[in-house]
Amino acid sequence: MPLPPPRPAPGRLRSWAREHPLTTDLSWALLWFVLTVATWPFPNASAFDTAVHLALAAGCCAALGARRARPLPSMAVLAVLLAVQVWWMGQFTTLSVVCALVTSYTSQTELAPAGRRLVLAALLTGTAGAVLFVPHTVFTEDLGVRVASLLFGWTTLLMFALLGAVRRHNREEVDRLREHALLLETKREQELRLAALDERARIAREMHDVLAHSLNVIVAQADGGRYAASTAPERAVAALTTIGRVGRESSREVHRLLGVLREDDPRPPRPAPGLEALVPLVDEYREAGLRVRLVREGDGPGDDAQDPPASVSLTVYRLLQESLANVLKHAGPVAVRVGLVRTPGRIAVSVANPLGTVPPGPGERPHGHGLVGMRERVALHGGSLEAGVDPASGTWRMRAVVPWEQA
Template identity: 45%
Template structure:
């Protein structure tokens, strides 16, 4: 049960955070306010309070006032030039110890020591320690009072504790800065990874749509040309071509709809629980090559298919890659090989899958290194496979695509 009151630690942290914000926005204002506070305190002590702990109460008042200002006014530059401030305070510290005034304002020097430990190399603290110790040694020699330990050890302990405090604060600030820098780097790396993943996904989508649309449109084009040729002499053959065009079109639409449904992003909690999800039918595999070949034959390209073995244990991703390579090779044959061409598809299973697609290719323009061949190489590279594609020697000529995808990834 909460009472609505904030814990004391929360209140303290809030006050400290507000002070830090003011210090960050207006550092000079904060330094001036802190310096003014110590000037006032030192002047109040110079009014007579300093005699309570002085080793020599006969020090002139004007000298006490001067020493008090010498201890406090340089604090205005303690953060920007701590070494110079400590150097400026050095004669004031020595005079205070030599005269026996031993002003309490001399403790302000530890604020400068703290800033040195916080911002500068620690080797700078060596002469600072000597500067703090020498006045006490002089005072102990000129005005002996009690043992040496009572006059010197307390100042050394104070110096040590201030240095340790500065080192701790410095280490914490550096650790926090390193965490912030690491978080910034991780954020940059996350954005870079997201951009790389988006680019890879766009490439994959482009490859899939190229294979789906390119192949089916090539088949539809072949069927339409054959139907137009047969329309005048054999209306039945023309009707069969139209039926095949419709079937191929529906198949292409189904594959595209499946691809787009999977890519569609649904926000968590906004999707209708009762709505049907996207079609999760599996992607084509090597067992579907028979149907692929039948569609190509219906488009007018004679294809001979030979299969040795079975794709047992071959991962689905590797089967899809091999299927798409066969599909793209037959599509290129439909588009470029000419009207009298024939094709051969040989599939063998062993340590993975090996596919060879050849055609006679006596007609048609030379085949350019287009997007289709690039897509085949990209698919093959995903699974550490090898792909060779190029023309066969004349005669008889033609084109050959040879693919090998291992069953397991290369170590």
Template identity: 35%
Template sequence: MDIHLRFARWVRTHPGTLDVCLALVILVLLVLPFAASGTDGYAGVVATSAAVVVPLIWRRSRLLLSAGIIAGVSVLQLVLGIQPVPAQFVVLITLYTLAAYGPRWASLGGLTLALVGSAVGLVRFGDLIGIGGTASVLTSVPLYLIVLFFVEALVLLAWTTGDLARARRRTYQALEDRTRRLEVERQQERDLAAADERSHIAREMHDIVAHSLSVIITQADGARYASAQAPDLAVQTLGTIAETGRGSLREMRRLLGVLRGDETASTRPLPTLDDVDSLLQSVRRSGVRVACRRIGTPRKPLPLGAELTAYRVVQESLTNVLKHAGAHTTTEVTLEFGARGLGITVDDDGRGAAPDPATAGTGQGIIGMTERVRLYDGTVSAAPRTGGGYRVEAFIPYTQT
């Protein structure tokens, strides 16, 4: 790091130490020489100088007190006629500090007092610089105005420098606040993105695993009973179990490969509405009678994500049929393209609101369906039917462009 940057950082982090050092330097250079001279006439100069220099130690920690003491000593000099001292220039430092760190009213009040005090001081002590005294008016007034102009310009320069420092400091603080706010917002966005991704992964894992395991469990139960009466049917059922397990394993490997960022992971397309028939076929092999009706044609194509959502709704609904509806269940899947979007209805005549306690879950499937469909401004309802059975209804509107 450059030396000037280190110094600037030190100044920002040690303001009190800097003020003490400044006061000591002024005392050593402009006050101690008069005290060391031992002249009686300089005792007042030393006292006045010390009175205006020492308060600089608190010029930022107790700004108004420090400025008040220095202003009071300067006004007292004018009233009592005590001559200005070399250390009097600390008034400019105080004026800068008021403009940079003080309240606005104190900054403007200090500027007004310094301007008026300078004009009065030049009148009161003008003879020290050859103004007034025995000089003629024609000579004194122009000289007074010239000196007054430079003194007032010096006062305005000190105040303006402090005001610019205030503006710069506030801009720097605003940038720091904005940086902190952006960091907080960025962290919140990361947290929200991570939560959304975890939810997405949970839905995918549930859809893949729950459906495959439901088919496997149903087929395994059937194979167990068929092994004694119809060995050939049992062998066929075990083949279905193996095929379902391999398909589920492929899906899991693909999902985990994507999560790891594996470039060699399978990138085959995700299921769409065209894959519903394959899904129904796998359910039929589990002994569930499933029919599918397609009504109407899409007014406009659904996004691939919406088609995946529709597929997952059908998959989850059929999974619930396998898990809860019981044996000898008939299910009907209806895909209806209307004027506003796609309507999905899955009806079964199973046990409805009285699922098997051994297979009852935690409702994650319904929650996952609802979350998926809401992403496309759709709706989902799932409830037992009045005459028995269970019905799942979902609606996915066309994407507005």
């Protein structure tokens, strides 16, 4: 992957300045101090006046260096130093103008609304007092010139205040966008966690279906093989063969489901069973002792019904698998009628069998999670499921309708 081109030097400098505001402000303050010393307007002044000027300049530049770290204290110090400087020198200097303009800008970027109004009002009032009442700030006594100079000074201060307000607005907008991006990232992480929980719940249902089906088949074959061992050894061998095959298939299926939880598993997932696997499933339960009669309608070669999505096919397969496992578990080797009717946009599955005569084992709950899981699967597709005893025929019936949207 090619490396991105390096950022231009101005861009890197701006990024560095944003990350180190105090160092940046101190650097600017040092530059202003050097310019103040270089532009000292009274080269023939006494040593005392020069020392006072340097002290005032150093104090003003130090306050400017802390304008973002400590904005309100630094502006209070600047107000006092600027008043002393204008009163002592009787005129505006380069440093006093710089301090007034930077203070106007910084008040709008760093202070709260009340502080912004207070500092701006103090700057405008101080400028008016200095221009109108300090004799040598304007080199004329004409009132019109002084008023024009005052208006020019106010305009300049308000312009820098406007620049600070724009800067503050841009910074707040960037902060808002960053917060919005953070919220979106948090929401995305939550959605991923919820998706992982849904996947784990799906895997739990899959494992329940697989294990319930396999264990019922194994138990039925083991019981049949035990009874047939003395009279028909070949049937006992066939039962053991079925037990081994079902156990291996179940083991592979469980490993496949658990492998989904491993991020470092490089093996591709096996395709989920669907409608094409219904006949082998029925044959497997026939070998376990159920007398299953499968009646299919609407899925012949001449039918125009559209193939259902893979999720619908898997749901139908799991419904039939769970139903046959329940029949074998609760009713034993009885006759079962399985109906599968396909129409455009829906599949109806029905299972009917005589009521069970197999008593529950010790510690076995009469109602497990099988029907609950079946209802959840059907509900995911907006379908319906009915299960219970039919009083007219005295049989247990399960009927489910699984719809889907056709393209």
